[in-house]
Amino acid sequence: MTAPRRRTRAVPELVAAARAGEHRAVARLISLVEDGDPALPAIAAALARYAGGAAVLGLTGSPGVGKSTTTNELVRALRARGQRVGVLAVDPASPFTGGAILGDRVRMQDHATDPGVYIRSMSSRGHLGGLSAATPQAVRVLEGAGCDVVIVETVGVGQAEVEVASLADTTLVLLAPGMGDGIQAAKAGILEIADVFVVNKADRDGADATYRDIQGMIALGERGPGGWRPQVVRAVAVRGEGIEEVLAAVGKHRAWLEEHGELVRRREARAAAEIEAIALGRLRAHLGSLRGGTALPELAAAVAAGRSDPYAAADRLLASLA
Amino acid sequence: MTAPRRRTRAVPELVAAARAGEHRAVARLISLVEDGDPALPAIAAALARYAGGAAVLGLTGSPGVGKSTTTNELVRALRARGQRVGVLAVDPASPFTGGAILGDRVRMQDHATDPGVYIRSMSSRGHLGGLSAATPQAVRVLEGAGCDVVIVETVGVGQAEVEVASLADTTLVLLAPGMGDGIQAAKAGILEIADVFVVNKADRDGADATYRDIQGMIALGERGPGGWRPQVVRAVAVRGEGIEEVLAAVGKHRAWLEEHGELVRRREARAAAEIEAIALGRLRAHLGSLRGGTALPELAAAVAAGRSDPYAAADRLLASLA
Numbered sequence: 001m002t003a004p005r006r007r008t009r010a011v012p013e014l015v016a017a018a019r020a021g022e023h024r025a026v027a028r029l030i031s032l033v034e035d036g037d038p039a040l041p042a043i044a045a046a047l048a049r050y051a052g053g054a055a056v057l058g059l060t061g062s063p064g065v066g067k068s069t070t071t072n073e074l075v076r077a078l079r080a081r082g083q084r085v086g087v088l089a090v091d092p093a094s095p096f097t098g099g100a101i102l103g104d105r106v107r108m109q110d111h112a113t114d115p116g117v118y119i120r121s122m123s124s125r126g127h128l129g130g131l132s133a134a135t136p137q138a139v140r141v142l143e144g145a146g147c148d149v150v151i152v153e154t155v156g157v158g159q160a161e162v163e164v165a166s167l168a169d170t171t172l173v174l175l176a177p178g179m180g181d182g183i184q185a186a187k188a189g190i191l192e193i194a195d196v197f198v199v200n201k202a203d204r205d206g207a208d209a210t211y212r213d214i215q216g217m218i219a220l221g222e223r224g225p226g227g228w229r230p231q232v233v234r235a236v237a238v239r240g241e242g243i244e245e246v247l248a249a250v251g252k253h254r255a256w257l258e259e260h261g262e263l264v265r266r267r268e269a270r271a272a273a274e275i276e277a278i279a280l281g282r283l284r285a286h287l288g289s290l291r292g293g294t295a296l297p298e299l300a301a302a303v304a305a306g307r308s309d310p311y312a313a314a315d316r317l318l319a320s321l322a
Numbered sequence: 323m324t325a326p327r328r329r330t331r332a333v334p335e336l337v338a339a340a341r342a343g344e345h346r347a348v349a350r351l352i353s354l355v356e357d358g359d360p361a362l363p364a365i366a367a368a369l370a371r372y373a374g375g376a377a378v379l380g381l382t383g384s385p386g387v388g389k390s391t392t393t394n395e396l397v398r399a400l401r402a403r404g405q406r407v408g409v410l411a412v413d414p415a416s417p418f419t420g421g422a423i424l425g426d427r428v429r430m431q432d433h434a435t436d437p438g439v440y441i442r443s444m445s446s447r448g449h450l451g452g453l454s455a456a457t458p459q460a461v462r463v464l465e466g467a468g469c470d471v472v473i474v475e476t477v478g479v480g481q482a483e484v485e486v487a488s489l490a491d492t493t494l495v496l497l498a499p500g501m502g503d504g505i506q507a508a509k510a511g512i513l514e515i516a517d518v519f520v521v522n523k524a525d526r527d528g529a530d531a532t533y534r535d536i537q538g539m540i541a542l543g544e545r546g547p548g549g550w551r552p553q554v555v556r557a558v559a560v561r562g563e564g565i566e567e568v569l570a571a572v573g574k575h576r577a578w579l580e581e582h583g584e585l586v587r588r589r590e591a592r593a594a595a596e597i598e599a600i601a602l603g604r605l606r607a608h609l610g611s612l613r614g615g616t617a618l619p620e621l622a623a624a625v626a627a628g629r630s631d632p633y634a635a636a637d638r639l640l641a642s643l644a
Contacts, residue, residue, distance in 0.1 A: 040633060046629035267626040268626045275622060275635045276606065300594035306371045314597050315363075317601050
């Protein structure tokens, strides 16, 4: 047993303060989530009743397509409508140092003094289930804090996007001209996760070609998850152009989700993934601690030396669980 | 119990044929690995003794940096040295369709008639532990087939790269001018996984700036894993330029790994990850099947509706494991 670290305020107090819109309490709760604090189960229990309060938007794309700028402009437009907005900038790529390199301060400059905006960079430091477990819990914190919309922004292609898609009600995939051709977009699997494509930097050479490529792939491909046909919107986020159109496409998708019972389905799938990630995180910790932490390294040494194979070793590891 | 599918040859026969250099047998074994075939434990057992026979190179980078071209040129150079080479092109981004979009035929054109080269695209279809479990096993197949070098190529930034790094003896990260600035490279966490940086398309505008950015980050940052200082090499892969220099840097890293006992350490860490992935894959399947598959969905519905929280639900799920 590790002693819980000293906290200035107990969980119910922190959650009440977050409910009341206190930024420091929200930040503290997300830090606890990120650190995998022993108080996590209590935090989750206190936040449970606020589940589903926010529309969750995922926003992803390759480095350089303009994700941060687009997020900032979406926040501006949503604030103009009077909505409370949370932003989680998720850095999936730093399990080694465990730090979100692009810090909060860089990102917050446009909205730093706005009490209706919470912006937070997250990394996977400390959390057993990794970002796949920590991010949905941070979303719950922001829901608890009364956000109407939570934007989860992540870099890159691959698993991180898949996780964003599994987390979000609506997934936005940003593209920009010259960031790779159609085959590469398809290769990245983004067609399969995007509810709305945003062709950003639409004033640049090649934007029309990118737009047509995506439209062509949508026309050729199967319909998106559940039969939704992905929307494609042009934007020049750095000038705020196209942002209203992006929000209109998001609204259209939201209406479709509700009409087809897909919103409930997605949220249950998300909850199932959360539960599973927490359970597997606990099991992983347990596997690592077997025989005082020596079981796995010894089996690994035998496999590396060719004296055993990974399946036989996994069997032996699982046998010592029982 | 599912009945094993009919196989034309039993596992020992297939492994013997792969040892003898029969391409069809190698391809069949990798397909079985990829499909998560019930014969996997037997395959792993038959291949165990060949562990560590190949130098494993990871190669990663954003879409459009020239990964496929670089891989092809590396294969050409290694073949000129008389080495047998395996290539696994890993597509981490298609768990939904489960297909590697850029197929083998596209990739194989340069080396299709060369009996000393195995090239294979892989996706995560079917495999319980996902690519993190299937890819190392495919590496084992190629080691068993007598490859001196196995190149594992993957797209993207984020988790996929981390997995490639954990799999490889030496990780190559490709960059190209204009694919995103220094902050974005840092954001993607590549500094933490790269043993060798390749600035590809080094004849283009901005290549010098990219080269300097990376050198600057290496100078500023901590040393790479275990104290190795990442090498930076310029290349124009499409013209075959810089490929020998890349291989020289790889050789230098290899010598460093051996000198510092790091090769054994990496391979044991890899084996531990494999064992853990297999064990967790089995546990995940088991969690999903509890109470005839109804336990997790019912808990998820309660969480989505705000009647429970993910931690409490995970506890209940784990309690029904016992």
